Amino acid sequence: MDSALQSHIRANAGEAQALLERLCRQPSIAAQGVGIDAMASLTEDMLREAGFTTRRLLADGAPPAIFAEQKGRSPYTLLLYNHYDVQPAEPLELWHSAAFEPTVRDGKLFARGSSDNKGEIAARLAALRALRATYGELPITIRWIIEGEEEIGSPHFAAIAEPYAELLKADGCLWEGSSFTVDGRPELILGTKGLLYVQLDISCLGGDAHSGNAPMLPSAAWRLVQALATLRTPNGTIQLPGFYNAVRAPTEAQLAALADQPNDEAELRAAFGVEQFADGLTGLALRQRQAFSPTCNIAGLVSGYTGEGSKTVLPAKAMAKIDFRLVPDQDPDAILAALRQHLDAHGYTDISITTFGACGAVVTPIDEPFVQRMAAIAQGYNGKPPAITPIIGGTLPLLDALRRYVGVPGLCAPGNPTYWANGMHAPNEHIRLADLDEAVRFNCHMFQTLGV
Amino acid sequence: MDSALQSHIRANAGEAQALLERLCRQPSIAAQGVGIDAMASLTEDMLREAGFTTRRLLADGAPPAIFAEQKGRSPYTLLLYNHYDVQPAEPLELWHSAAFEPTVRDGKLFARGSSDNKGEIAARLAALRALRATYGELPITIRWIIEGEEEIGSPHFAAIAEPYAELLKADGCLWEGSSFTVDGRPELILGTKGLLYVQLDISCLGGDAHSGNAPMLPSAAWRLVQALATLRTPNGTIQLPGFYNAVRAPTEAQLAALADQPNDEAELRAAFGVEQFADGLTGLALRQRQAFSPTCNIAGLVSGYTGEGSKTVLPAKAMAKIDFRLVPDQDPDAILAALRQHLDAHGYTDISITTFGACGAVVTPIDEPFVQRMAAIAQGYNGKPPAITPIIGGTLPLLDALRRYVGVPGLCAPGNPTYWANGMHAPNEHIRLADLDEAVRFNCHMFQTLGV
Numbered sequence: 001m002d003s004a005l006q007s008h009i010r011a012n013a014g015e016a017q018a019l020l021e022r023l024c025r026q027p028s029i030a031a032q033g034v035g036i037d038a039m040a041s042l043t044e045d046m047l048r049e050a051g052f053t054t055r056r057l058l059a060d061g062a063p064p065a066i067f068a069e070q071k072g073r074s075p076y077t078l079l080l081y082n083h084y085d086v087q088p089a090e091p092l093e094l095w096h097s098a099a100f101e102p103t104v105r106d107g108k109l110f111a112r113g114s115s116d117n118k119g120e121i122a123a124r125l126a127a128l129r130a131l132r133a134t135y136g137e138l139p140i141t142i143r144w145i146i147e148g149e150e151e152i153g154s155p156h157f158a159a160i161a162e163p164y165a166e167l168l169k170a171d172g173c174l175w176e177g178s179s180f181t182v183d184g185r186p187e188l189i190l191g192t193k194g195l196l197y198v199q200l201d202i203s204c205l206g207g208d209a210h211s212g213n214a215p216m217l218p219s220a221a222w223r224l225v226q227a228l229a230t231l232r233t234p235n236g237t238i239q240l241p242g243f244y245n246a247v248r249a250p251t252e253a254q255l256a257a258l259a260d261q262p263n264d265e266a267e268l269r270a271a272f273g274v275e276q277f278a279d280g281l282t283g284l285a286l287r288q289r290q291a292f293s294p295t296c297n298i299a300g301l302v303s304g305y306t307g308e309g310s311k312t313v314l315p316a317k318a319m320a321k322i323d324f325r326l327v328p329d330q331d332p333d334a335i336l337a338a339l340r341q342h343l344d345a346h347g348y349t350d351i352s353i354t355t356f357g358a359c360g361a362v363v364t365p366i367d368e369p370f371v372q373r374m375a376a377i378a379q380g381y382n383g384k385p386p387a388i389t390p391i392i393g394g395t396l397p398l399l400d401a402l403r404r405y406v407g408v409p410g411l412c413a414p415g416n417p418t419y420w421a422n423g424m425h426a427p428n429e430h431i432r433l434a435d436l437d438e439a440v441r442f443n444c445h446m447f448q449t450l451g452v
Numbered sequence: 453m454d455s456a457l458q459s460h461i462r463a464n465a466g467e468a469q470a471l472l473e474r475l476c477r478q479p480s481i482a483a484q485g486v487g488i489d490a491m492a493s494l495t496e497d498m499l500r501e502a503g504f505t506t507r508r509l510l511a512d513g514a515p516p517a518i519f520a521e522q523k524g525r526s527p528y529t530l531l532l533y534n535h536y537d538v539q540p541a542e543p544l545e546l547w548h549s550a551a552f553e554p555t556v557r558d559g560k561l562f563a564r565g566s567s568d569n570k571g572e573i574a575a576r577l578a579a580l581r582a583l584r585a586t587y588g589e590l591p592i593t594i595r596w597i598i599e600g601e602e603e604i605g606s607p608h609f610a611a612i613a614e615p616y617a618e619l620l621k622a623d624g625c626l627w628e629g630s631s632f633t634v635d636g637r638p639e640l641i642l643g644t645k646g647l648l649y650v651q652l653d654i655s656c657l658g659g660d661a662h663s664g665n666a667p668m669l670p671s672a673a674w675r676l677v678q679a680l681a682t683l684r685t686p687n688g689t690i691q692l693p694g695f696y697n698a699v700r701a702p703t704e705a706q707l708a709a710l711a712d713q714p715n716d717e718a719e720l721r722a723a724f725g726v727e728q729f730a731d732g733l734t735g736l737a738l739r740q741r742q743a744f745s746p747t748c749n750i751a752g753l754v755s756g757y758t759g760e761g762s763k764t765v766l767p768a769k770a771m772a773k774i775d776f777r778l779v780p781d782q783d784p785d786a787i788l789a790a791l792r793q794h795l796d797a798h799g800y801t802d803i804s805i806t807t808f809g810a811c812g813a814v815v816t817p818i819d820e821p822f823v824q825r826m827a828a829i830a831q832g833y834n835g836k837p838p839a840i841t842p843i844i845g846g847t848l849p850l851l852d853a854l855r856r857y858v859g860v861p862g863l864c865a866p867g868n869p870t871y872w873a874n875g876m877h878a879p880n881e882h883i884r885l886a887d888l889d890e891a892v893r894f895n896c897h898m899f900q901t902l903g904v
Contacts, residue, residue: 031763032761087763090757090759206725207546207878209724209878210877211845212845213742213845214749215741217730222684225681225753226681234674272657272669273659286668295663295666298673298755300757300765301754301756301758304773305540306752306773307542309483309604310651310751311877313539315753323663325663393662425660425663428659
């Protein structure tokens with residue numbers, strides 16, 4: 001990074017934080033439809049202020065995806081992906097400061113979305129603003145799509161990507177980004193898990209009944225508990241018919257990448273508040289489990305009286321929310337069919353399934369040229385070899401559509417100031433401000449180097 | 453019933469309803485500590501207005517139990533038991549009129565507590581007011597205790613009954629009452645199930661986590677679901693060690709009483725909104741199951757995100773509320789110990805148990821003289837032989853203490869204007885006003901006949 005750019009960044013210290021606070025102050029909860037329109041407008045405003053031309057990409061029933069473009073000195077074209085929506089903030093009572101009032105404590109900025117992923121929007125924006133201010137233009141052409149439904153599974157992204165595919169063509173795509181490992185190595189993430197998110201509902205009575213009638217009445221709560229217990233063994237093996245049939249074995253290169261990763265187990269244990277990981281796993285076995293195991297997670301469960309004290313009620317209804325995280329080449333539609341088949345086969349035809357999201361895993365191979373170029377750029381940043389994560393536990397449901405309609409090879413590079421244990425999807429989400437500053441510097445280095 | 457009394461009742465039609473509305477307008481939710489003090493004062497006021505002397509019976513940490521006494525012409529002394537507290541009104545959104553604004557629709561009065569059991573307080577009070585107004589005094593001596601914690605398991609009733617046992621001595625006791633069968637026979641209820649109400653809690657993480665971490669983290673929701681599934685087979689058999697050991701077989705007289713009961717299955721199915729009862733049971737088999745089977749009911753269950761749409765979270769905590777209904781001679785303390793032992797034996801030492809109530813079943817034998825006298829009085833009311841229920845599914849946790857410290861034989865007689873399917877413990881609790889009037893008449897007949 002040359003001295004002119006460094007001077008500009010020093011002179012504008014705090015710009016990324018100010019951008020981030022502006023983004024976080026606007027609620028944008030896709031699941032609850034809160035603040036989405038206002039957030040789309042704010043996103044557009046902030047992109048225009050940074051020199052972009054913007055355009056709203058529309059699909060029936062979807063909030064607008066914001067598309068922005070700015071030509072650069074080099075013909076090299078990079079597509080950036082982000083989302084302006086966030087997860088719900090509940091349970092609100094567990095937040096130490098209000099979810100949509102950005103608050104700094106101990107060098108960390110707390111707010112819903114600060115990490116996932118308004119922090120990355122702010123870091124990318126601050127870097128691009130610095131480059132433009134210093135040199136009068138960007139080093140490369142940037143195309144940028146920021147959608148508003150990622151946290152509910154990007155249900156309309158395919159309907160946007162298909163008609164607007166030409167706008168999104170590029171030499172490479174940076175997805176929602178990665179960060180640095182505990183020992184300062186830039187992390188490249190090459191893939192995400194697939195997701196099938198379903199809600200199970202059962203109703204056995206016309207209304208809640210006095211629990212003294214329990215000997216003679218069916219129980220929705222018991223039926224749901226017993227149905228759930230058939231889905232998964234206590235050791236985590238998922239019991240749906242054919243669930244593991246399509247699971248692809250990891251490649252040698254992927255296993256080698258995992259083995260080369262730094263050991264951050266102590267930090268992870270502290271961050272999650274656990275004494276040990278599931279089944280006492282550690283080392284490479286833990287990493288392999290995390291990378292290549294599909295899961296069936298209970299994200300929500302409710303029936304009957306959940307307040308203080310006692311209420312002797314036999315609940316009429318029960319509900320569970322379940323997310324399956326899928327690995328290559330599991331097909332979410334096939335898993336959904338297997339779930340229905342499994343419930344029916346176990347006598348639970350009275351449990352209904354509502355689908356809230358379904359997409360496959362997407363993994364870019366390690367030998368893809370864009371991956372190799374980004375690895376070299378990352379190593380050039382601080383001299384440390386990048387840590388390569390073949391696939392993460394999270395899901396970017398849009399990647400399937402991007403690959404299908406646009407075809408640009410993608411990955412996550414460390415332009416995202418997140419840190420593991422940052423309360424993503426949970427109360428007290430935050431980022432460390434030092435990580436935000438580092439992300440701005442990395443983004444400047446990366447955009448410049450891609451233009452050379 | 454003589455003509456003077458009949459005239460008084462006719463001239464004061466609506467008095468019982470007015471008394472009931474006054475009682476229901478005052479919230480008194482023991483589980484939430486709402487309105488209890490005001491309800492105790494209102495109860496005292498209304499008893500004094502009916503000619504009773506009153507006294508507050510106190511125990512540390514308990515709301516006052518109201519004791520009332522009024523001497524009568526005959527030395528025969530009857531103890532009445534009621535409670536002025538009610539169940540929580542949640543879920544509020546399912547009520548068609550506000551829970552604490554008594555509202556009449558279709559000849560029914562809707563309000564929380566209208567049936568359980570302010571309706572009975574109103575019917576007893578109206579009958580006693582009518583007798584006193586007509587004859588200048590009561591036919592018998594009435595002692596009446598009205599406590600304020602029945603709906604949370606009467607945790608302090610023993611601490612009240614023990615020191616005040618002399619006040620509560622009587623020739624017989626009428627518990628919370630019964631009603632009439634569908635074919636108009638007075639129903640006598642001779643016993644109640646025991647209750648063990650527990651809350652199970654488990655916490656596996658420092659906080660909720662992103663569900664992408666599911667491969668490597670323990671899940672509180674899964675552990676609770678799998679622990680619950682070990683408690684009970686899908687067909688309802690409870691798996692705690694020794695759970696059924698102390699269960700006493702029904703007597704010949706009890707089985708004969710069950711066989712003599714009218715068949716109200718069609719009405720019950722309609723009321724509960726079910727096409728058939730558990731396991732397709734019907735007839736005597738259904739009645740035996742309802743009377744003599746202990747149960748393990750999930751009254752509440754919650755973990756993670758339970759709002760609209762999707763949230764991909766791995767919940768840190770999970771909670772279940774369970775009530776066990778017990779039969780003679782199951783001991784709630786032994787069942788609690790068996791629950792702990794069962795959970796530990798299945799590896800769930802990390803699930804904590806909080807007890808919200810524990811009491812044994814209480815059953816008065818059919819050949820007890822007070823039972824035989826009440827059966828004769830009931831038959832004298834409308835010429836129909838009483839239907840005798842040896843034990844109901846509900847629980848009156850104070851009965852154990854009453855029997856232990858006071859020793860008075862008790863039962864439920866049809867002075868309670870309830871009707872099955874009246875939304876007890878559920879939204880839209882109500883009574884039929886015609887049942888309320890009949891309860892006043894039955895109470896007048898009963899109090900008069902006991903004095904002869």
